[in-house]
Amino acid sequence: MDYTTQITEAKEKFGQVLSEQLNRVEKMKAEKDFLDFSTLDKIVIGVVGGDGIGPAITEQAERILKFLLKDETEAGKVEFKEITGCTIEHRAEVNQALPDDVLEELKQCHVILKGPTTTPRQGDPWPNIESANVAMRKALDLFANVRPVKVPEEGIDWTFYRENTEGGYAVGSKGVNVTDDLAIDFVVQTHEGTERIARAAFEYAKKAGKTRVTCVTKANVIKTTDGNFLSVCKEVAKDYPGIELDDWYIDIMTAKLVDPKRRTQFQVLVLPNLYGDILTDEAAEFQGGVGTAGSANIGKRYAMFEAIHGSAPRMVQEGRDIYADPCSIIRAAVMLLEHIGYADKAKALENALDECMYTEKKLQITGRDTGATSAEFADYVMSKLS
């Protein structure tokens, strides 16, 4: 068989990927430092309801934020901006993962609170567009996906720093079917991309008084991209003398997270995109599942805070969206407050939520009319704040 044509076409596509990624590297080299919120006259908080149960739960987190930031809003120091177009219907209609008009509105904000958005899969009635989360992370360069998991009574206190713009996700929709038999995907790692996530993890560790950062890769097999990720982390570690860096492979790490004796030793974990995606779902399960976890997507200019679960369209079809669990997006709101410089309010909300979810538990969310509605639960949380 002569595959010259197929190989030439594949090389062409590979060439395009390379030039796009090299451009991205140039942009990263030119990027400024993190936005300093204390220098802003006004902080604009965008609220993206998303679709499925998204609008129902996001509305509750927004009510709580407005309650906590009432004085600041009245004084014009904080402004809320509703962004409604990030629904699967609109995305499908314009055939864009993140419609241009939505992106324009997002760029007018400093931080974004985002409900879940539907990611079409094969067989769905929607065009097979990319996930809105992934598109938003790329478009706003939200490179650090920060996911905390805590189970105090078991000594679990982990903060994951998942690289959020590279790895298998950078060009996840640009793989090549070279022939009917051969398919190739691309995994991207850059020095700048790894350095900034490693530095973010170490900076957090330093600020939070942590003594260990754990790098998780599969560098024994994926020698180039993962190998470089690990060596850049080692380089960055040299700037943080009081903090130890240890390195683990993803397979044994997934095992050790379920080992009650070993798992308490982990504090801050830094890892490439896909391993971070998988490990953070496993980790969240210890604290009650992905519905209980919040997630911050942080870049130098923008940051987005989201629930880590999906949009559960079935709940809406069955008229149960008013009973959807708002805890994950309220956790995201905690991280948002912390990020924009309201650490005290963030702590107060975190304590109130912990009390409602884990200790007092006066209301239960069951996802049906056997439990509280999201609005009742949000009122319950707010009753602990006044």
Ligand code: IPM
């Ligand atoms: C997450 C999600 C997304 C991801 C999906 C929805 C594309 O699983 O935020 O972890 O893979 O990053």
Ligand code: MG
């Ligand atoms: Mg995930």
